[in-house]
Structure formats: C-alpha cells, structure tokens
Amino acid sequence: MLNTREPGRKARRTSSDTEVEQTLPIAKRSNKISSSEQLVHLSNANEPGQDNPATRSVNDIYDLLTKVSNNQESLRQSMEQRITNLEASFKTEISSKMKSLKLTLNTLEKGETSTNTQVSQNITHYKLVFINVPNTDTGDSEDSLKAYINGITTYLELDFNVTTVQCVGSNTNQQNKTVLVNYDNESQRVNVLKKKRELKDNPMYSHVYVETDKT
Incomplete structure (x- = not known):
C-alpha cells in the first residue's frame, strides 16, 4: 500500500515499522579509547606545566x-x-x-x-781528723806533723803511713791543733777508727781524739 503524505507533515509510524525496529539489534556503545584519543592524552600528560605525579616523585x-x-x-x-x-x-x-x-x-x-x-x-781522699795534736819539738811543719801521726799509727800496730797532713782551724799557732789526715785507701782509714780507743792507754796519745771528717 502506497503511503502518501501531505507536504509539511511527518510520516505516521505504522505498526509494521515498529515491528521492524524491534527485530533489529541495538548497537552497544564502545568504552574503548581510540588511538587518536590515547595520543592526545599522552601529549597532554607530557606537556610542560602539567603536574605529573611520577615526574614530581623522581x-x-x-x-x-x-x-x-x-x-x-x-x-x-x-x-x-x-x-x-x-x-x-x-x-x-x-x-x-x-x-x-x-x-x-x-x-x-x-x-x-x-x-x-x-x-x-x-x-x-780518705780522711780522718785528729784533735788535740800537740806542738812537736821540731815545730808544726807538715813533716813534723806527719811524723807524729805516723807514730800513732805505729803504736796502733798498723803497717802504713799517712799520705798528707794539714792543720785546720783559725788559729794554727795554739798549743794543741786539729790536723786533717789523708790515707791511701778506705781500709787504712777504717783500721785507724777501729783501734783509736787504744790511744787512751798511752800517756803520750791519751789526749788525742780521732774522728771522721764531716767536711
């Protein structure tokens, strides 16, 4: 049947048209992004000034x-x-x-x-001091004093002679003198000290005292 319509009016839908539309499948809308859209998205992500989290983290x-x-x-x-x-x-x-x-x-x-x-x-210089040595008949020279001290050594039965003798003190002209006597070694000096007590038994030497040199 031929449908005719007047100019300016819409065609009326018939029941047969509706049935045809219902039998045709409805096309689903695709959610996939096209290649062109992906390129646009990437270019926008790499544009300067864009706040890309990955770039900021690096x-x-x-x-x-x-x-x-x-x-x-x-x-x-x-x-x-x-x-x-x-x-x-x-x-x-x-x-x-x-x-x-x-x-x-x-x-x-x-x-x-x-x-x-x-x-x-x-x-x-192994020294001893002899105190109260009297003046000798030959004077107070070194030789006379040495002879006197050697006489004491002989009396003590010691077989050696003194090395040197020297008067000490401020007044060497007084009657009794202090004489500094030097021996050759320590043994001689010690032997005289050990036997000096024997001098008190001899009237010639009892007034003479023998002491160690403290100078």
Missing part, C-alpha cells in the same frame, strides 16, 4: 640525593680540617715537651757529673 628523590651528597661532602671536609688542626696541635705540643725534656736531661746530666766528681774526690 625530582623529589633527585633533590634529596643531592642534599645528602652535599652534606656528606661538607662533613668530610669538616672532619679533614679538624684532623689537620689536631695534627698541627699535637706536633707543636710534642715539640715543646721534647725541648723541655732535653733541658731537664741536660740539667740532670750536669748535676750527676758534678756529684760523681765530688764523690770521686771524696773517695780519693
């Missing part, structure tokens, strides 16, 4: 690593400077201590040398 990590590296370098330089300063301080202090130690050692060596010299001199 930049933050890079900045953090740079700061850590700078801090490590600064710490290394600081430690090296402190070590250098300590080494210089130690060298100065050690040098000063060494100079002081050398001066002390030199002083001790000089003192030891002087002491050894004095001890050597004391050992070389």
Whole structure:
C-alpha cells in the first residue's frame, strides 16, 4: 500500500515499522579509547606545566640525593680540617715537651757529673781528723806533723803511713791543733777508727781524739 503524505507533515509510524525496529539489534556503545584519543592524552600528560605525579616523585628523590651528597661532602671536609688542626696541635705540643725534656736531661746530666766528681774526690781522699795534736819539738811543719801521726799509727800496730797532713782551724799557732789526715785507701782509714780507743792507754796519745771528717 502506497503511503502518501501531505507536504509539511511527518510520516505516521505504522505498526509494521515498529515491528521492524524491534527485530533489529541495538548497537552497544564502545568504552574503548581510540588511538587518536590515547595520543592526545599522552601529549597532554607530557606537556610542560602539567603536574605529573611520577615526574614530581623522581625530582623529589633527585633533590634529596643531592642534599645528602652535599652534606656528606661538607662533613668530610669538616672532619679533614679538624684532623689537620689536631695534627698541627699535637706536633707543636710534642715539640715543646721534647725541648723541655732535653733541658731537664741536660740539667740532670750536669748535676750527676758534678756529684760523681765530688764523690770521686771524696773517695780519693780518705780522711780522718785528729784533735788535740800537740806542738812537736821540731815545730808544726807538715813533716813534723806527719811524723807524729805516723807514730800513732805505729803504736796502733798498723803497717802504713799517712799520705798528707794539714792543720785546720783559725788559729794554727795554739798549743794543741786539729790536723786533717789523708790515707791511701778506705781500709787504712777504717783500721785507724777501729783501734783509736787504744790511744787512751798511752800517756803520750791519751789526749788525742780521732774522728771522721764531716767536711
């Protein structure tokens, strides 16, 4: 049947048209993004000024690593400077201590040398002091005094002679004198000291006293 319609009017839908539409499948809308849309999306993501989370995270990590590296370098330089300063301080202090130690050692060596010299001199001269030695008939010369002291040694039954004799004291012209006597060795000096008590048994020597030299 041929449908005719007047100009300006819409065609009326018949029941047969509705049945045909119901039998045709309805096309589903696709959710897939076309290739062109994907390119647009990627280009927008990489455009400058876009706040891309992945890019921001990489930049933050890079900045953090740079700061850590700078801090490590600064710490290394600081430690090296402190070590250098300590080494210089130690060298100065050690040098000063060494100079002081050398001066002390030199002083001790000089003192030891002087002491050894004095001890050597004391050992070389084994001395005793004879007190109340009277004037001899031949005067108070060294030979006469030596003969008198040797007489005492003979009386004590000692077989040696004195080395030197010397009058000591401010007044050597008084009747009784103090005489400093030197012996050859320590053994002679000790033997005289051991037997000096025997002098009291002899009237010629009972007034003579023998003592150690304290000078």
